[in-house]
Amino acid sequence: MSVIRNVLIWDSGRTAAEYGDIAIDGAGNISAVTPPNEAAGETLFDGRGRALAMPGLVNAHTHVSMTLLRGLGEELPLMDWLRQRIFPVEDRLTAAHIRSGAELALLEMLSGGVTCFADMYFFMTEVAEATLRSGMRAALCRGLTGDDQSKLDENIALADEYDGREGRIAVQLGPHAPYTVPRDALKRIAAAARERNIGIHFHWLETKGELESFESEHKTAPVDYLEDAGLLDVRELILAHSVWFPTEELSRVKRDNVTLVHCPKSNLKLGSGYAPVKEMLDAGVNAALGTDGAASNNRLDMWDEMRTCALMHKGYRGDPTVVSARDVLRMATADGARGLGFRNVGLIRENYAADIAIVDIDRPQYVGLDEANAPEFIVYAGSSRDVAATIVSGRLLYKEGRFLTLDAEEIMRTASRHREEITKC
Numbered sequence: 001m002s003v004i005r006n007v008l009i010w011d012s013g014r015t016a017a018e019y020g021d022i023a024i025d026g027a028g029n030i031s032a033v034t035p036p037n038e039a040a041g042e043t044l045f046d047g048r049g050r051a052l053a054m055p056g057l058v059n060a061h062t063h064v065s066m067t068l069l070r071g072l073g074e075e076l077p078l079m080d081w082l083r084q085r086i087f088p089v090e091d092r093l094t095a096a097h098i099r100s101g102a103e104l105a106l107l108e109m110l111s112g113g114v115t116c117f118a119d120m121y122f123f124m125t126e127v128a129e130a131t132l133r134s135g136m137r138a139a140l141c142r143g144l145t146g147d148d149q150s151k152l153d154e155n156i157a158l159a160d161e162y163d164g165r166e167g168r169i170a171v172q173l174g175p176h177a178p179y180t181v182p183r184d185a186l187k188r189i190a191a192a193a194r195e196r197n198i199g200i201h202f203h204w205l206e207t208k209g210e211l212e213s214f215e216s217e218h219k220t221a222p223v224d225y226l227e228d229a230g231l232l233d234v235r236e237l238i239l240a241h242s243v244w245f246p247t248e249e250l251s252r253v254k255r256d257n258v259t260l261v262h263c264p265k266s267n268l269k270l271g272s273g274y275a276p277v278k279e280m281l282d283a284g285v286n287a288a289l290g291t292d293g294a295a296s297n298n299r300l301d302m303w304d305e306m307r308t309c310a311l312m313h314k315g316y317r318g319d320p321t322v323v324s325a326r327d328v329l330r331m332a333t334a335d336g337a338r339g340l341g342f343r344n345v346g347l348i349r350e351n352y353a354a355d356i357a358i359v360d361i362d363r364p365q366y367v368g369l370d371e372a373n374a375p376e377f378i379v380y381a382g383s384s385r386d387v388a389a390t391i392v393s394g395r396l397l398y399k400e401g402r403f404l405t406l407d408a409e410e411i412m413r414t415a416s417r418h419r420e421e422i423t424k425c
């Protein structure tokens with residue numbers, strides 16, 4: 001038994017934060033939440049009344065290994081950016097590049113309190129192994145383009161090998177997007193996911209042009225297309241971006257197994273638009289938050305994502321009451337974890353996994369934080385720099401600048417070398 005002692009505890013199941021201890025059992029689950037300094041067991045972290053514990057942040061859409069591609073093709077339109085700068089470099093990436101890019105991302109995410117992420121890329125066994133080594137939790141898929149049976153077989157093999165591994169890995173099939181996967185292939189992918197009871201992770205309605213293609217090319221409405229392809233009935237359907245989701249159709253994706261992942265900063269940077277997040281929340285759709293890859297953000301910083309999300313919808317709507325700090329914190333924790341297929345993750349309560357971010361609130365920007373206003377302080381005043389520790393399944397993975405499962409120096413050295421390799425030719 002280990003204990004996170006004397007911290008201000010907040011999760012999206014509470015209206016107010018509360019001081020207490022979090023006791024964690026040998027399996028890495030929360031066994032009790034008690035008043036401060038009452039839980040018995042070895043101290044994992046002592047907050048001394050000056051730290052806040054919240055559920056670890058969930059980055060619900062990213063491409064971790066793209067950390068090696070950060071800064072390439074800045075300020076180009078999406079399709080030019082992909083075709084001129086990203087795809088040619090991606091063609092040169094090897095398994096070793098994927099590994100070091102992924103590890104670089106894990107360092108960045110762990111230092112910002114991220115405990116779980118959803119990733120779509122290739123050489124995904126490298127990402128799975130890096131995730132397992134790091135101690136983090138992830139939902140992984142192999143990005144699928146065209147009508148390519150060998151890639152689909154690779155994704156299925158990934159699922160056979162890793163889905164459910166150590167309770168920390170979930171595997172989805174990863175059809176890239178409606179504009180890169182033919183409809184017949186998409187139907188076969190969805191059928192394979194249903195047959196194996198795994199999920200699907202899909203880029204969806206990221207640009208206005210993509211929405212228009214449903215009328216001009218696919219000759220069907222977007223949600224009819226999802227339904228017709230059999231995507232709505234998979235174990236979990238993760239729809240990244242959903243910027244141009246038709247708001248009148250949102251009620252059709254209000255389902256336990258469907259999650260729309262809002263990526264505010266990637267959408268802003270690529271000029272893709274504003275996702276209808278207020279309407280998603282009003283419709284009761286499960287909505288999560290993601291950074292997208294480091295080549296289109298360029299941070300894997302969920303604090304930055306939360307703050308941007310809470311601000312941008314108020315700004316362009318001219319309404320400070322929409323998309324509250326509490327909404328975005330819930331999206332970035334409990335709703336993200338649920339969307340990625342992890343049950344009993346994302347809240348600080350008995351029988352939930354001890355996936356916890358600890359925030360140092362003994363800092364100038366937190367003077368005035370109390371039990372009632374903690375979520376608003378986190379979203380509007382806080383930043384990833386305030387993360388003191390990151391814990392997954394009861395295991396301390398990051399504490400005060402030190403990584404306990406990853407060799408940060410070696411990872412950065414290798415990643416720098418790989419970055420030169422892939423950008424030189």
Ligand SMILES: [Zn+2]
Nearest residue numbers: 203240292293
């Ligand atoms: Zn993406």
